[in-house]
Amino acid sequence: MRWRQRPEKDFDREVRAHLDLETDRLVGEGMSQDEARVAARLRFGNVVAHKEHFFESRRVLWLHQARQDVQYALRSLRLAPGFSITVILTLALGIGANTALFSGVKGLMLDTLSIAEPGRLVRLRVAGENDMSRSRWEHVFDAAARGAVAVAGHQHRHDLVAEHPLAPPMGVGAEHTDLLQAGGPRQPRPLVA
Amino acid sequence: MTTHKKSSDRLVLLQGTLDLLILRTLLFGMEHGQGIARAIQQQTEDELFVDHGSLYPALQRLESRGWISAVWGTSSNNRRARFYELTSKGRRQLTSETQQWRRLVAAIGRVLGPEEG
Numbered sequence: 001m002r003w004r005q006r007p008e009k010d011f012d013r014e015v016r017a018h019l020d021l022e023t024d025r026l027v028g029e030g031m032s033q034d035e036a037r038v039a040a041r042l043r044f045g046n047v048v049a050h051k052e053h054f055f056e057s058r059r060v061l062w063l064h065q066a067r068q069d070v071q072y073a074l075r076s077l078r079l080a081p082g083f084s085i086t087v088i089l090t091l092a093l094g095i096g097a098n099t100a101l102f103s104g105v106k107g108l109m110l111d112t113l114s115i116a117e118p119g120r121l122v123r124l125r126v127a128g129e130n131d132m133s134r135s136r137w138e139h140v141f142d143a144a145a146r147g148a149v150a151v152a153g154h155q156h157r158h159d160l161v162a163e164h165p166l167a168p169p170m171g172v173g174a175e176h177t178d179l180l181q182a183g184g185p186r187q188p189r190p191l192v193a
Numbered sequence: 194m195t196t197h198k199k200s201s202d203r204l205v206l207l208q209g210t211l212d213l214l215i216l217r218t219l220l221f222g223m224e225h226g227q228g229i230a231r232a233i234q235q236q237t238e239d240e241l242f243v244d245h246g247s248l249y250p251a252l253q254r255l256e257s258r259g260w261i262s263a264v265w266g267t268s269s270n271n272r273r274a275r276f277y278e279l280t281s282k283g284r285r286q287l288t289s290e291t292q293q294w295r296r297l298v299a300a301i302g303r304v305l306g307p308e309e310g
Contacts, residue, residue, distance in 0.1 A: 010275075014274075015249070017226075017275065018226050018249075021225065021274060022227050022245070024270055025227075043230075044245040045244030045245065049246070
């Protein structure tokens, strides 16, 4: 669609020209100048309204219509309260459930822990043992520092398994043994968050 | 000159028919808004009540659709006026709208039946 922007002044000039021409014509029919001018204005109708129509037709009409649409929607909702309440409750529950679920998933799976290098955090356990005491752990760290314990890595599970030297080897991840050897038991790293 | 009928006796223009009347009037050549208003008034023998002002939004609409084009010029009595002219697209539009109008009138006429004496 070709849409030439036409300034308001141009439209004003056109309306004035129309009134002048119509006045001329009525004067030619025998009216006085003043009579003719009034008659021309009357015949033209509401100048301001037509001008508004002219500009509405190209500018803010969509805004006006959007407001009408919203008002119409609200009226319809008020006319059918049962339907409205059902819809609003459905939406509220749906959105609420989604938000709650996502908050949980975000905390569990997406957020990183607020510690220096969360990627290096591991869970340590000793093969074949559960519920180890702190002194038992210190014993394991000492043994690891001496190289007496092999540490097997399962990085993707954030799991390190300290093996008893007598247990069958599981393959030592070299990048993980330094965790135990360099730090040692006396300056514990944040093994447990 | 014209017999001025009471406005309540006048027919109100159907939506969309003003466009058709404007296009038809411009078939005879360039004309400014006041001239178009005059022509419609005369040819309908004052039966139709058209606010002269309501012509201009219609003219703007037709112009934006490319059915008419406009240019400022000088009228026969030496006044500046914006003259409108039918484009070839407008000419085609006039043809199809005229046909549609005739079909509509014929169809409604058949429903209403013969005029009562």
